[in-house]
Amino acid sequence: MWADREFGKLWLARVVSTAGSAVSGVALPVLMYSLTGSAVHTGALAALTAAPYLVFGLPAGALVDRMHRRTVMVVTDLVSAALLASVPVAAAVDGLTPLHLLLVAAGVASVNVWFDAANFGAVPALVGSANLVRANSAIWSAATAVHMAAPSVAGVLIAVIGPAGTMALDAVSFAVSAVFVRMILRPLNQTRRPRTSLKADIREGLEFLWREPTVRLFTALGVGQAIAGGAVTGLIVVYAYRVFDVPETDARIGVLFSALAAGSFAATVVMPRISDVCSPRHVTTVGLSAGVGVLTLLVGADQWCLAVLSTALWGLTSTIVIVNGLTVRQLATPDRLQGRVNLVGRMVTFGVGQPIGALAGGVLADALSVKAALVITALPLVFAAAVGWSQMKPEPGGELGHGLK
Numbered sequence: 001m002w003a004d005r006e007f008g009k010l011w012l013a014r015v016v017s018t019a020g021s022a023v024s025g026v027a028l029p030v031l032m033y034s035l036t037g038s039a040v041h042t043g044a045l046a047a048l049t050a051a052p053y054l055v056f057g058l059p060a061g062a063l064v065d066r067m068h069r070r071t072v073m074v075v076t077d078l079v080s081a082a083l084l085a086s087v088p089v090a091a092a093v094d095g096l097t098p099l100h101l102l103l104v105a106a107g108v109a110s111v112n113v114w115f116d117a118a119n120f121g122a123v124p125a126l127v128g129s130a131n132l133v134r135a136n137s138a139i140w141s142a143a144t145a146v147h148m149a150a151p152s153v154a155g156v157l158i159a160v161i162g163p164a165g166t167m168a169l170d171a172v173s174f175a176v177s178a179v180f181v182r183m184i185l186r187p188l189n190q191t192r193r194p195r196t197s198l199k200a201d202i203r204e205g206l207e208f209l210w211r212e213p214t215v216r217l218f219t220a221l222g223v224g225q226a227i228a229g230g231a232v233t234g235l236i237v238v239y240a241y242r243v244f245d246v247p248e249t250d251a252r253i254g255v256l257f258s259a260l261a262a263g264s265f266a267a268t269v270v271m272p273r274i275s276d277v278c279s280p281r282h283v284t285t286v287g288l289s290a291g292v293g294v295l296t297l298l299v300g301a302d303q304w305c306l307a308v309l310s311t312a313l314w315g316l317t318s319t320i321v322i323v324n325g326l327t328v329r330q331l332a333t334p335d336r337l338q339g340r341v342n343l344v345g346r347m348v349t350f351g352v353g354q355p356i357g358a359l360a361g362g363v364l365a366d367a368l369s370v371k372a373a374l375v376i377t378a379l380p381l382v383f384a385a386a387v388g389w390s391q392m393k394p395e396p397g398g399e400l401g402h403g404l405k
Contacts, residue, residue, distance in 0.1 A: 006186040007127055011139055013180035017077065018143040020173025022150035024084065026257050027163040027170075028105060029237045031087075034163070035098050039370075043234040043362020045105050047355035052110035054355070057347030061340035062201035064117035069188040070181060073122065076115040077178035083107045085171040091164030113346075120342035122188040124330050133275050136327055141268035144261050144319065155254025189335075205340025208333070214280075215332050215341065217391060218325045221284055222349035224384025225321045228295060230357025231377035232314060236260070238362075239370050244304055252304075259308045263315025271323055280328050285388030287321040292385055295378045299371045325349075353380075 032045045064072055083104050090096040127135040157166040209215050236256055240246040246253060274283055294317055298310035326342070333341040357377050364373035 004127070006184050007135065007138075009180050009184045010122070010126060011142060013073075013077075013177040014139050015142045015146055016180065017173050017177035019146045019150050020084075020170035022146060022257070022261070023154040023157070024167050024170035026154040026254055027158060027166040028101060030158055030253065031096075031163040031167075032098060032101050033237055033241070035096075035101070038362075039235065039238045039365040040359075040362040041098055042238060043358045043365070045102060045234075047230070047234065047358040048102055048106040049109045049354075051355045052106060052113050053347040053350050054352055056110060056113045057344060058202045058206075058340075060113045060117045061205055061342070061344060064114060065121070065201065065336060065340055067118075069118035069122045069125070070184060072118040073115055073181045073188075074178045076111045076118075077174045077181065079111045080108050080115075081171045081174035081178070083111070084167055084174065087167040088164045088171075091162070096164060116346060117342070118188070120326075120330065120346075121335060125188050125335060126184075126186060132330060133272055133327055136323060136330075137268050137271050140271075140319070140323055141265055144264035144268055144315075146261075149258065150261075152254040152258045154257070155252070158254075201340065205337055205344055208337055209341050209344050212332055215329055215345070218280070218284060218328050219345045219348055221288065221384045221388055222321070222325050222345070223353045224380040224382075224387075225288060225291065225318060226349040226353025227357035227360075228291065228378050228381040229318050230354035230359075231361030231374060232295075232298075232318075232357075233354075234358035235361045235365055235370055235373060236311070238365055239307075239374075242365075242370050243301075244307065255308060256311050259312040260315040263312035263317075264319040265315075266312075267316045267319035268323065271320065274320070275324070275327070280324055281388065281391065283324045284321050285385065285391075287317050287324070288381060288385035288388055291317040291321070292378060292382050295374060295381070299374050 029042050029045055033042050036042075087096065087101070087104055090100055123135055123139070124132050154166055157169075209219065237253060240253055240256055291314065294310060294313040298307065298314065301307040301310050325345070329342055329345050357380075361373045361377050364376055
């Protein structure tokens with residue numbers, strides 16, 4: 001993969017924008033919590049980063065399948081840069097409000113839906129199906145390596161220049177990403193579908209996802225993962241503050257985000273080997289089951305080092321489930337349907353499950369406690385693991401790789 005210069009440009013674009021997003025991923029909830037002191041508001045911020053998939057997922061997937069993916073990716077990167085730049089500008093004139101943060105989070109997430117619709121199809125079109133697992137692992141491993149370092153750096157930057165000033169770095173990263181994507185010479189579309197009825201295009205994507213049993217199963221299992229993941233993401237700052245008395249401007253906040261990224265990085269390193277020896281159903285089911293144990297450990301943690309370890313293990317198990325499910329959908333889906341099918345899958349998991357988990361976690365944390373919120377929002381994960389084991393049937397042959405049985 002490293003000898004492919006065109007893939008290298010896409011890889012660099014993802015790494016740079018991920019570095020900026022990792023910084024703002026710490027700065028945004030810190031800003032919100034410092035302005036409001038509310039777990040509900042902080043959870044709503046996390047929910048708004050996912051909810052646009054539910055709103056725009058269907059039309060975005062269908063429309064982007066008709067368009068030049070490179071153009072969509074460049075334009076959406078530039079729009080995200082402009083939205084993020086508004087935060088430090090507003091803070092500089094004492095005009096930053098919780099509503100502004102919510103609108104920026106929703107706006108960037110909405111634009112990201114269109115970027116993802118193009119990116120989901122661009123990767124297999126650029127590298128081919130034979131290299132897809134390794135390409136996804138290369139992108140995710142580099143991105144998560146950045147996530148390990150960036151949050152700790154963000155914690156220091158927040159303490160030195162404030163969270164609003166730190167947000168400017170994310171705006172720059174999106175602009176740089178747009179430049180790298182624009183430089184890719186190889187086509188990011190294998191084919192372009194003729195313009196037909198938008199309704200018919202949406203229906204075709206939905207029908208494929210519903211009829212293809214493997215894609216349907218992995219999407220359903222991903223919902224349980226997304227609900228628990230939404231709660232963890234939405235409550236990580238609140239968890240540190242309320243359970244361990246870590247102030248929201250303390251650099252140790254970044255340590256938790258780095259631990260989460262370290263676990264994710266470990267997952268992407270082992271994914272190619274795991275996919276070589278295990279069927280995708282085993283990978284996802286074991287990952288879901290391990291996630292239940294990890295959340296139990298996180299809830300029971302009474303020492304900071306144990307909380308950091310639990311967060312890292314959550315990053316490991318959740319990323320294995322997410323990357324495995326994404327690769328399965330990409331391999332099973334024809335190029336002309338990549339945007340629609342992957343956006344619908346993303347919409348159901350990240351667009352529905354993630355906001356539900358984030359909002360429920362925030363409400364339960366304020367009404368009960370952070371630990372109670374994590375326990376309750378883990379129940380869908382338990383159910384998903386149970387369903388995964390119930391579907392574990394020995395079948396002859398294989399469909400993709402070692403088989404999607």
